[in-house]
Amino acid sequence: MPSTSASAIEDLAATARELHRDAFARNGSAEPLRGDAHAEYLRGGLGALPQVFVSLDASRAWMAYWCVHGLAVLGRVLDDEVRTRVVGFLDACVDARRGGFGGGPGQMGHLATTYAATAALVTIGGDDAREVIARADVKRFLMSLKEKETGGFRVHEGGEADARGCYAAMASAHMCGCLDNDVRSGVGAYVSRCQTYEGGIGGEPGGEAHGGYTYCGLAACALAGDFGTLDLENLERWLVNRQGEIEGGFSGRTNKLVDGCYSFWQGGCFPLLRRANDVMLLQFMERSKMTVGGRTVVGSDDLGLEARVLGACAATMFTSGAFESSSTPAAFSSGALQGWILDCCQSDNGAGGLRDKPGTGRDHYHTCYCLSGLSLAQHHGRCGLVEVVGPAESNALVEIEPLVNVVKHKYETWMRALT
Amino acid sequence: MAMTEKLVTTCPEVTTGWNRRKEAVELGAETAEAARDWWSEELRVSEIALRNAPKSYPSWYHRKWTVSRMIRTMGRESETVRMTLERERALCSRLLDADDRNFHCWAYRRFIVQSLGVTTEEELEYTLKKIEDNFSNYSAWHQRSAILDARGDVDSATLKGEFELASNAFYTEPEDQSAWMYHRWLIARARALKIPDERDAAIASALEICREVAELEPGCKWPLLARASLEDEKSRRDVLDRLSSIDPARVGYYRDVA
């Protein structure tokens, strides 16, 4: 059985068209978001995170992130008891010998789960969450996995290196306050080698472009402040063509079916691209001492930024939003993406949880990334404007920071305290 | 070893289990004879893991690690290595019959055919068969680009044949994006041709075909998208205007690039 025959793509488009039509007939718009049901489903995921004991499941740190983040995007607050239990659980995931976080207590440190645990702690916030992170240990862990020759990172001791590793390392370092030149050097060059002629980024040189790697590669470059020789124009061309015109969602690869989780992986690239173009423009102006509004641009202080552009961490300016002023629509269709998530990715019959596509079951991973994608479509479809499809009371979500996929105000609070 | 076998075949994501096995192999593989047994054991175990979870990163990585060790220790010419590589190629074919878009498997296959010294023609033949089975299978198209690139510069005769293959797909199913994506690689390689006449001729004939398909299929965006990167400035604007009207979901993008 071919996994993506042309007929499978047609079938999914037909199903989506019908769901969109039904939703419109019922609501005059897209489906309302069933926030309460989704929150309950996510709370259940945290409940299933057992007390601290050693198990084989390597995705429990991820489970903590998916649920904590999903709830934060829905604007829900964790009960004190749950909050304390999750912080304790993540603390038990620390691999004291190597320095990172494993997928569960007693497991070997892994870059992906180090990112997940850190992002969950940033979302939870507070002193006890901060205390779990030992900056020097994280730095030691990252450097032990860095491949000096290529600039890439192995995902764990004795493991493979790929664009995921780069992203997890950059994002963890950024949130732990140890993103320095040792950590970032060579990342832009490494990711650039993984970009294919399609425009997207593959897992390794020669590989096929893939939505997850594309987000990871682009966000890693943005965090490192180094885009290497990435062809951003070709990247954008690939991205826009991943959005299905009837379904409204994104597929992960050339000629694959649309899938809810790529709402974030592909959709999250658009705000990053826009900022990347601004950074590159500014770096160009810096080099050539161009003038802006009659003034010679010497440093970014002139433009009211927090940091100088060159030599400073680009992530700082990335998140300052200094350049996002025009209200032109983004290159993707935010309305269509919201319609896909609301009409096609919510579970059937009013149940909580979101899914890959109609006909598949819900899971916590897809619930997290569908909600993240919905938030970013609302907040990044048009610069400086929030556009919510469907009733705002139920559908409006909390804004996320696309660089790290953490709720923006929690991220900002955390980073301000990080000195 | 029995314990880690149980662990990695049921929970392949537990990297500790794979690492334990790697350590044991390193320690145990002191003589060439002993090493051979250890390696075949690793291939057996990781195959079970892959049959249970064909998209597990650690299982694929462990397999590649094992084969790399064998090659490094015994050399590519060794009969044992050659036979192993042949078996690996057959395993890839089996797994790709089950899921023709498994990118882990395609990447591993590239490593195997390269180690085996399979000729470019032979692997092109394989991808052609996969494309004929299902020409929406972009991974097989992509494999063609990867193995041709691995051989070095692509000459104009090869390009001519590849352009024809893509064109056949355009005329059969113009809405299918796989061949159109492969076409972008062909254009990039045509632009890299060293002899200016050959280069200009290749680009001109590619453009001609895109114009023809666009005429035959006025509602199809792919030939127009290809033309947008081939036409001169004035025609390019017209093409982008037409794209905006037939593909309104992406007007923001067409406006950006205009």
Ligand SMILES: [Zn+2]
């Ligand atoms: Zn998915």
